[in-house]
Structures are given as C-alpha cells and as structure tokens.
Amino acid sequence: MMRRLSEVSDWRPLAASGMVAARVFIDDNQNGRFDPGEDPVESAGFKINGGSRHPARTNADGIVLLYRLTPKDYTDIGLDPGTLDDAQLQPAIPRVRLLSRPGKAQKIDFPLVMTGEIDGSVYLVKDGKSRGIGNAGGVCE
DSSP states (O other): OOOOGGGOOOSSOOTTSEEEEEEEEEOTTOSSSOOTTOOBOTTOEEEETTSSBOSOOOOTTSEEEEEEEOTTSEEEEEEEGGGOSOTTEEESSSOEEEEOOTTOEEEEEEEEEEOOOOOOOOEEEETTEEEEOSSOOOOOO
16 A cells, blocks of 8 residues: 555654655656646556665656655656566656755756667668678668
8 A cells, every 4th residue: 555645654753864866757748748638657666876775666646745855965766667567668768866955945956768679670772782780770760
C-alpha cells in the first residue's frame, strides 16, 4: 500500500535534511512537462549520486518524496530504469543535479518517453553491387 506524501513520517527530524518531491510521468508529447491526459507512473525508483537505490517509490500519482539528502551539497538524482514495468519506457533526462536546501522540498519532473527497437541488416550499394556491412550502429530519426 502506497502512502500519500502527507503521511510520510520518520522518528528522526526531517527539517535539517534536503528533500526532493519527484514526479514521474509518460511524456506523450515530449515537451518535458506534465500535461493533462498524461499518465503518472507508479512504483518508479531513484538512484542517488549514482549509487544505491533510494527506498521510496512513486505513488499512484507518480510522486515520491526523496528525503535525507545531504543539505547544502550537490546531489545527483536519476530515475532507475530497472524499476519501470515497461522496458521501452526510458527517462528523457538521465539525471538531475541539484543543491539540497535543508527543510525545503524541491519539485522536479522526470518525464519518460517511449522507445523502440529496430532489427535488420545494412547493405552498401556501390557500382551496382551490394554487400553487407557489420557494426553499422547509429541513431535513427
């Protein structure tokens, strides 16, 4: 059962630590903003400073409070693709670097975009002759 952000509690005070209120959603129009009709993503997890996964996960509204961040220090926060239910959903931005402020939750959106996969063979046609090409990687637009 997921708890709302207002129900997050801890026996240690949170006011002295940095916090981020992160929202994860499927960015259908790829504009980087959460628009009406776009779906939030539940159970997404985050990695802090490229290390271990933060224990908190997004709720049904796609929101999570990442707390106990080192205050007055830069923190890298990245969405962990391994926590997503659909492998074709990938973060539009790999991570966000922010300066945590004690007692203040910064709001950050993490849009996801749908990716795809292409499989096939590449051939070079020159002077009427065709031959296969190996290791032909690249970006399709």
